[in-house]
Amino acid sequence: MEDKERLSCNCFEPEPGTRICYHSISSFLNHCLMAENGWHNFQVKRNRLFKKEDFRTVFLSPGEIEMVNRFRSLKKQVEWMAGRFLVKTMVQRALNNDTPITEITVMHQDEGAPFIKGLPGFRISISHSGDYAAVGLTTREGIDIGLDIEEIGKTPDSSFMKTAFTQNELASMGTMAQDIFKHWTIKEAFLKYIKKGFNESLYKVEVIDGQILHHGVEAPVSILTTTIGTRYSLSLVTGKIHG
Numbered sequence: 001m002e003d004k005e006r007l008s009c010n011c012f013e014p015e016p017g018t019r020i021c022y023h024s025i026s027s028f029l030n031h032c033l034m035a036e037n038g039w040h041n042f043q044v045k046r047n048r049l050f051k052k053e054d055f056r057t058v059f060l061s062p063g064e065i066e067m068v069n070r071f072r073s074l075k076k077q078v079e080w081m082a083g084r085f086l087v088k089t090m091v092q093r094a095l096n097n098d099t100p101i102t103e104i105t106v107m108h109q110d111e112g113a114p115f116i117k118g119l120p121g122f123r124i125s126i127s128h129s130g131d132y133a134a135v136g137l138t139t140r141e142g143i144d145i146g147l148d149i150e151e152i153g154k155t156p157d158s159s160f161m162k163t164a165f166t167q168n169e170l171a172s173m174g175t176m177a178q179d180i181f182k183h184w185t186i187k188e189a190f191l192k193y194i195k196k197g198f199n200e201s202l203y204k205v206e207v208i209d210g211q212i213l214h215h216g217v218e219a220p221v222s223i224l225t226t227t228i229g230t231r232y233s234l235s236l237v238t239g240k241i242h243g
Contacts, residue, residue, distance in 0.1 A: 146193030185235035
């Protein structure tokens with residue numbers, strides 16, 4: 001059942017033990033950072049040096065604030081923080097104990113996939129696009145996930161289509177922008193599920209007729225796709241821990 005949490009987060013459970021939450025980055029800024037003119041233009045501004053006093057809600061450790069300050073654009077800083085806040089609040093809720101939010105730490109595997117330090121039974125996937133950040137979290141034993149959210153824009157040009165999709169995919173998918181972005185989020189979610197991201201060739205993953213083929217073999221995964229309003233497509237891929 002979908003519900004509203006603080007910071008206008010929207011959360012739902014596609015299956016027991018798996019939860020998806022998303023929130024607008026604008027609401028995150030208003031809730032967690034001190035008021036400052038110009039947040040609405042964060043996508044095009046240079047980075048800034050954050051310190052603890054800049055936060056209404058302190059959720060980052062001193063080391064994480066140092067990490068934020070290494071990014072070279074405010075867009076990257078804000079997206080990173082919005083995703084981390086969502087992960088931390090979801091994990092804190094799932095733990096249902098007094099663990100301080102600043103002690104919940106997101107780390108990364110060698111190829112970039114995120115995980116929660118000290119909690120191997122928690123599997124997460126983080127994504128952001130436009131004004132939204134989204135997180136998938138599962139505590140189901142032996143199950144892993146991949147999640148992707150994309151703002152639905154204009155129909156991509158032919159160059160992108162040929163780079164992103166195989167001929168088999170192009171022949172099977174619709175031509176409307178919403179269909180294309182849905183297809184793309186499923187592919188990206190699967191790449192996150194296998195912990196490869198763009199280290200895997202896009203041509204090795206095909207989404208055809210609601211199924212995912214990896215190296216030509218059907219992947220034993222479940223796919224959930226939904227839209228947020230009319231502007232965003234979100235997809236979740238779940239399956240047994242890969243590899």
